[in-house]
Amino acid sequence: MANNLFIGDLDPKAAVRLVESTSDLVVLLDADGRVLEAAVHDGSLAGLGAAAWIGRPWIDTVTVESREKIVASLNDAAQATPSRWRQVNHPVPGADDLPVLYMTVPVQGESAGAARMVAFGRDLRSTVALQRRLVEAQQTMERDYWRFREADTRYRHLLQTSHEPLLVVDGQNQRVVEANPAAEALVAKSRGGVVGTGLSALFDEASAEALQGLLAAARAVGKRDPVRLALAEDGALAWVSATLFRQDQVPYLLLRVVPVGKMPQAHGAGHAAGQAVQGLYQAYVGQASDGLVFTDAQGRVLTANRTFALMAQLSAEEQARGEMLDRWLGRTGVELSVLVTNLRQRGSVGLFTTSLRGEFGAQIEVEISASVLSMPDGPRLGFAIRDISRRLQGEERTPDRVSRSVSELTELVGRVPLKDIVSETTELIEQLCIEAALQMTHGNRASAAQLLGLSRQSLYVKLNRFGMGGQGGGDTDDERPAVNID
Numbered sequence: 283m284a285n286n287l288f289i290g291d292l293d294p295k296a297a298v299r300l301v302e303s304t305s306d307l308v309v310l311l312d313a314d315g316r317v318l319e320a321a322v323h324d325g326s327l328a329g330l331g332a333a334a335w336i337g338r339p340w341i342d343t344v345t346v347e348s349r350e351k352i353v354a355s356l357n358d359a360a361q362a363t364p365s366r367w368r369q370v371n372h373p374v375p376g377a378d379d380l381p382v383l384y385m386t387v388p389v390q391g392e393s394a395g396a397a398r399m400v401a402f403g404r405d406l407r408s409t410v411a412l413q414r415r416l417v418e419a420q421q422t423m424e425r426d427y428w429r430f431r432e433a434d435t436r437y438r439h440l441l442q443t444s445h446e447p448l449l450v451v452d453g454q455n456q457r458v459v460e461a462n463p464a465a466e467a468l469v470a471k472s473r474g475g476v477v478g479t480g481l482s483a484l485f486d487e488a489s490a491e492a493l494q495g496l497l498a499a500a501r502a503v504g505k506r507d508p509v510r511l512a513l514a515e516d517g518a519l520a521w522v523s524a525t526l527f528r529q530d531q532v533p534y535l536l537l538r539v540v541p542v543g544k545m546p547q548a549h550g551a552g553h554a555a556g557q558a559v560q561g562l563y564q565a566y567v568g569q570a571s572d573g574l575v576f577t578d579a580q581g582r583v584l585t586a587n588r589t590f591a592l593m594a595q596l597s598a599e600e601q602a603r604g605e606m607l608d609r610w611l612g613r614t615g616v617e618l619s620v621l622v623t624n625l626r627q628r629g630s631v632g633l634f635t636t637s638l639r640g641e642f643g644a645q646i647e648v649e650i651s652a653s654v655l656s657m658p659d660g661p662r663l664g665f666a667i668r669d670i671s672r673r674l675q676g677e678e679r680t681p682d683r684v685s686r687s688v689s690e691l692t693e694l695v696g697r698v699p700l701k702d703i704v705s706e707t708t709e710l711i712e713q714l715c716i717e718a719a720l721q722m723t724h725g726n727r728a729s730a731a732q733l734l735g736l737s738r739q740s741l742y743v744k745l746n747r748f749g750m751g752g753q754g755g756g757d758t759d760d761e762r763p764a765v766n767i768d
Contacts, residue, residue, distance in 0.1 A: 307403035315356045345371045355386040359399040381406040453533030456481045486512035500524035504598030526597040573667035581607045595640030620729045646671040713748045
């Protein structure tokens with residue numbers, strides 16, 4: 283019918299207004315593939331440069347790898363064949379490429395006879411972000427899996443090649459779950475195998491009481507000095523020592539069985555039992571999934587919970603008693619003193635980020651909240667330590683100031699000597715480190731200077747040089763009301 287309206291009969295702006303509500307992005311093209319109009323339905327797309335496409339060939343608005351898809355979409359529309367959805371990427375100055383899923387539809391007006399095309403686009407930024415997070419999660423799982431495989435391989439290699447007889451015993455039912463060849467040869471010469479056998483069956487009945495005492499002591503304090511037991515196989519005497527470790531919250535015992543005459547080096551005596559801790563648990567938290575540590579005013583551990591023992595790769599909580607907390611906590615030797623200084627001044631500290639080092643070399647990122655606990659026999663310090671190393675990190679956001687500074691420095695290449703550029707870069711890094719130290723110490727300049735390894739006077743000079751004199755607590759850092767924990 284002559285009075286019917288087609289999109290081809292409308293002016294470009296009217297056509298776009300008619301169809302823009304159906305998609306996030308609508309592009310109206312002429313027969314040659316040149317952009318006549320571009321409209322966005324989502325306000326977040328308005329600042330991504332779509333208005334600059336008008337008058338340009340559509341193929342020039344996409345990245346190089348997307349050009350073939352644009353050509354295919356235009357050919358489909360020109361031949362009036364059904365088009366399919368195709369994802370292309372538009373470059374955006376100063377930001378990531380804009381991913382859009384397009385379908386191109388041909389339209390033609392009866393009166394003008396001019397062929398045109400409309401490209402309906404869907405914003406895929408949220409889908410791409412979700413895919414990126416999924417890939418990051420998969421990569422994290424893959425890294426954890428291979429770390430586990432490598433650790434298991436090392437463990438089995440050491441167990442099998444050790445010349446010292448070793449037994450791994452389930453701490454709950456006292457059955458042998460692992461035995462190396464040296465142990466098989468010593469305690470089960472006439473048996474088909476020792477794995478799965480009850481531990482008591484490997485030793486003489488006269489040694490049963492001493493054996494149970496060894497296991498009980500190991501479960502209580504984590505390890506036990508060697509005791510002399512008689513083997514059930516031939517009555518030969520052997521020195522047996524036990525060490526406790528945990529796997530998936532299940533206790534296991536590692537037994538060293540050495541014939542008399544080859545006595546292994548005795549383990550040092552464990553630390554004396556700490557003070558009663560019932561009052562500490564009532565003042566803080568008795569049970570938690572985070573690592574809990576209670577120390578005296580100087581940071582010497584009084585007690586710790588099982589979660590902290592696992593983080594620090596200790597076989598039992600008692601092994602931490604009497605040790606300084608900075609044996610495991612902090613990237614540098616001054617971080618614990620900085621934390622204690624903040625506790626003196628504020629009474630509590632939250633979200634203090636640092637690292638925790640395990641006994642066997644593992645290192646994890648942790649987040650600490652700490653408080654001063656008022657106890658009848660004097661103040662104590664309570665620390666809640668949370669493992670944050672498994673958190674999936676989002677895209678790092680670099681401050682605009684840093685981005686601009688780096689861009690400005692790179693533009694100097696070829697115009698300014700390299701040593702001058704290096705000097706500028708050194709000052710930028712120095713300024714960022716000072717800002718980070720002040721942030722970590724909540725503006726305490728004395729603590730920040732200690733954390734940076736500078737004198738207070740040197741820090742003040744640098745603050746004035748960088749125009750940062752207003753940051754921090756000034757010369758009165760140490761004059762704020764303090765919590766007495768001495």
